[in-house]
Amino acid sequence: MDADAKGLEIKQIKKDDVLTCKLTGWLDPNTSPKLINEIDLTGVKKLIFDMEKVEYVFSAGLRSFLIFQRLMTNQKGSIELINLSEQVRQIFEYAGFESMLEKRA
Amino acid sequence: MIERFKLWLSTKSLAFKLIASNVVCVSIGFAVLASFIFSRSEQMIRAQIEENAQRMTQLYATDVLNLFDDTEQTVLNAKNALIQISEKNEKTIQMLLSAALNTTEHSDLNFTDAWVYVFASEDVSKGTLFLETAKNNLAIDFKKIHIDDFYQKFPWFNEVPKEEKIYWSEPYLDQTSGKTVVSCLFPFKFSESEQFNGLIALSVDLTNITKDMESFSMQDYGRLLLLSRDGLYVSHPDPKISLKKTIFDLSKKLRLPVLSKVGNDLKEGKSGIVEIPYSSVVRGEAIFFYAPIVKNKWGVCLVYSKKRLFQPIHEFLMAAGLAIAIGMAVLLLFINFICRKSTNQLLLLSRIAAKYSAGDFSSHFEVPPSSKEINALSKAISDMRINILHFIEREKNTASEQQRIQSEMDIARRIQKATMSANLPESKAFRINHLMLPAKKVSGDFYDFFFIEENRFAFVVADVSGKDVPAALYMMKTQALIKNIARSEKSLADVFARVNNELYEGNESCMFVSAFMGVINIKTGELEFVNAGHPHPFLDVGKGYQLMNITNNIVLGVRKDFVFKVEKLKLKKNNRLFIYTDGVTEAENKKASFYSEDRLAEVLLKESPDTLKTVMQSIKLFAAGYSQSDDITMLEFVFLGEEEKMFSIEPEISKLGDVLDFVSQDMQNRNILEQKRFNMIMACEEIFSNIALYASAVNEIEILTNIEDGYYTVVFKDDGKKYNPLTRENPNIDIPLEERDVGGLGIFIVKKVADIFKYTYKNKKNILTIGIKI
Numbered sequence: 020m021d022a023d024a025k026g027l028e029i030k031q032i033k034k035d036d037v038l039t040c041k042l043t044g045w046l047d048p049n050t051s052p053k054l055i056n057e058i059d060l061t062g063v064k065k066l067i068f069d070m071e072k073v074e075y076v077f078s079a080g081l082r083s084f085l086i087f088q089r090l091m092t093n094q095k096g097s098i099e100l101i102n103l104s105e106q107v108r109q110i111f112e113y114a115g116f117e118s119m120l121e122k123r124a
Numbered sequence: 125m126i127e128r129f130k131l132w133l134s135t136k137s138l139a140f141k142l143i144a145s146n147v148v149c150v151s152i153g154f155a156v157l158a159s160f161i162f163s164r165s166e167q168m169i170r171a172q173i174e175e176n177a178q179r180m181t182q183l184y185a186t187d188v189l190n191l192f193d194d195t196e197q198t199v200l201n202a203k204n205a206l207i208q209i210s211e212k213n214e215k216t217i218q219m220l221l222s223a224a225l226n227t228t229e230h231s232d233l234n235f236t237d238a239w240v241y242v243f244a245s246e247d248v249s250k251g252t253l254f255l256e257t258a259k260n261n262l263a264i265d266f267k268k269i270h271i272d273d274f275y276q277k278f279p280w281f282n283e284v285p286k287e288e289k290i291y292w293s294e295p296y297l298d299q300t301s302g303k304t305v306v307s308c309l310f311p312f313k314f315s316e317s318e319q320f321n322g323l324i325a326l327s328v329d330l331t332n333i334t335k336d337m338e339s340f341s342m343q344d345y346g347r348l349l350l351l352s353r354d355g356l357y358v359s360h361p362d363p364k365i366s367l368k369k370t371i372f373d374l375s376k377k378l379r380l381p382v383l384s385k386v387g388n389d390l391k392e393g394k395s396g397i398v399e400i401p402y403s404s405v406v407r408g409e410a411i412f413f414y415a416p417i418v419k420n421k422w423g424v425c426l427v428y429s430k431k432r433l434f435q436p437i438h439e440f441l442m443a444a445g446l447a448i449a450i451g452m453a454v455l456l457l458f459i460n461f462i463c464r465k466s467t468n469q470l471l472l473l474s475r476i477a478a479k480y481s482a483g484d485f486s487s488h489f490e491v492p493p494s495s496k497e498i499n500a501l502s503k504a505i506s507d508m509r510i511n512i513l514h515f516i517e518r519e520k521n522t523a524s525e526q527q528r529i530q531s532e533m534d535i536a537r538r539i540q541k542a543t544m545s546a547n548l549p550e551s552k553a554f555r556i557n558h559l560m561l562p563a564k565k566v567s568g569d570f571y572d573f574f575f576i577e578e579n580r581f582a583f584v585v586a587d588v589s590g591k592d593v594p595a596a597l598y599m600m601k602t603q604a605l606i607k608n609i610a611r612s613e614k615s616l617a618d619v620f621a622r623v624n625n626e627l628y629e630g631n632e633s634c635m636f637v638s639a640f641m642g643v644i645n646i647k648t649g650e651l652e653f654v655n656a657g658h659p660h661p662f663l664d665v666g667k668g669y670q671l672m673n674i675t676n677n678i679v680l681g682v683r684k685d686f687v688f689k690v691e692k693l694k695l696k697k698n699n700r701l702f703i704y705t706d707g708v709t710e711a712e713n714k715k716a717s718f719y720s721e722d723r724l725a726e727v728l729l730k731e732s733p734d735t736l737k738t739v740m741q742s743i744k745l746f747a748a749g750y751s752q753s754d755d756i757t758m759l760e761f762v763f764l765g766e767e768e769k770m771f772s773i774e775p776e777i778s779k780l781g782d783v784l785d786f787v788s789q790d791m792q793n794r795n796i797l798e799q800k801r802f803n804m805i806m807a808c809e810e811i812f813s814n815i816a817l818y819a820s821a822v823n824e825i826e827i828l829t830n831i832e833d834g835y836y837t838v839v840f841k842d843d844g845k846k847y848n849p850l851t852r853e854n855p856n857i858d859i860p861l862e863e864r865d866v867g868g869l870g871i872f873i874v875k876k877v878a879d880i881f882k883y884t885y886k887n888k889k890n891i892l893t894i895g896i897k898i
Contacts, residue, residue, distance in 0.1 A: 048817060049778065075806065078870035089862055114873065
């Protein structure tokens, strides 16, 4: 396990009302608050998380995404998670979060 | 007694024995010879002496008798003349007497004196005695003596019987002439006269006869004696006896009744021979020959000194004895010399032999040649020395050869030992105990264990038929074959099939191998095993060792292309396997009974910290010093499963990274697949976070990881308040996300990703076990 992966890096790209966040690392009780705190949803209609470089999403991470789901619903927007690894996708499916995920090709 | 004598004799030297036996034999021989010679000589001498004695005694008896006869004749002549004369006066009587005396035929008669007593008157008491005292000079004075004076002078005269008969007196010593004389008396009557008119007496000198006898006596060994009527000794060398003692007196004095017998015999006119133990005549033992002079009962005795008589024989025997003694002494000296010489050499040889027996062969010896026997012995000892030296030399060579073989065997043993126990594998998944005790230097048994693959571990115990070097060579071959083939063949059945065929090829010495081989997956505990005619191992699956009931198959190396049946078993943690060779069960004791499978089973059932040592002690106790006949090999395989790993940490969420690092690293070490690792990390994160964030009164969390029974497990132990997370309700995942509760997801995910999720509370600790099938 890569030591750096324990942290979390967020790269935000805003284009019109679409905010794409590229996440690197993992989402645990220590890193998840950072996600909530750093992302500004003002004027965002569509929130996209690029999960390509996310190794693990633990329940704390799942809860963060649930919070974003609610926030986006409140401002009539939507949320989508893309480029999930098979294993991480499996976790989201276990939790019943399939609706958040990018539809399989 | 005889035994003691023999024992005593056995300690004596040869010389002593030879000398002693010689002395005894010669002495006996000499004694027999001497007694024979002695008795024969004695007989001869006796015969000769007797003849001689008879002749001598007769001769002297006749002499004496003649003397008496002549004397009597003279007396009678004188009487006749006296009777015829009418005028009886001095002159006529003198004439008559002279004439009578002179007419005696034997002029050698010595008359010492002669009397004619004529009673002058009728009255005897008034008679006048006429005496004549010289033979050759008759012109002697007639003495007239009164009869009373006469009687007074010659008292014995009264004893003369007054008869007209010759009367002989006992001999006596004539005082005037100093000669031994005897008197012949004749009382006479003048014709028809009633009265005795007178007496004629004539004394005869016996000196001539006694002298004659004495001259004979001068011959030393014999003496002649003359005995009178009363047994009086007329002639005797002892003057105290001569004319004084009778033979009867001496008989009484010397207490020799035999003398009285002689005296009586002579009186009775008998002759004879007697032996007397002591005679005063010869002063010693004597032989008496005696002959009577019948006429007047006198006797002649011839006394021989026995000592003198037999002296020549004695002297001869003495001389002979001396000669023999000297001869024998010389002989003994020779014997002694020869014996000493021989025995000295024997002693010398025995000293040499003793030296050799003490191991000193350095000196050759020289014994000067002496006798055939000694030379033979000397040569034999000398040859023995040479042979022993050769033998020692040969032994030395053999010994060094033996030593070389020994040291090579030691090297072989070391090589063999190194082959077997050099590579004790380092694994925490199992433990191997092994013990081998070869009966000889090298063993025909072997055990081996090695990794075939990373997780597949093989162990073998085998027993090659036979013992010692051939078995050891075959064992090395078998061991190498099994190891090499096991690494290239996947299937255990194929391994044994190939090993079997390889051993079968070129097995000219018809050897074979019994073997048990097991291959275990140390991750899972799955054991495959094959048994080629080997004693069945014992298996302990938690209830103590039990004999395994497994397929036998055939021993290796005897049947080509045999298909070996492989069996399977799954070992759990602490299951054990005990494999051994028949050297264990067939260990013998003095009574030739075997240690047996039953005894082994009994010992194995007992709990022991060191199984092999306990079994070995039991075998030794059983054998009780009886020498080991077969190699003893034992191997114990204990399956420990995966090693448990432990990690302790404070219940801080900030430590989450450390916890996950530990588990992640552990899984990588245990080669857990990536997908499995992901799931376990997921589960561990949820559990730790849950405890760290929500549990109360927790001081420390213990994390233990292991592989058990095909699962990788992680155990979380905390000392916090009792709480079973499994009781938490699962979140409803079917409702829209907007309405979902944010809690309860963690435990739910654990349930999803883990194959095992258990909770227990033990020793005041919450224990959560998560397991993933691997």
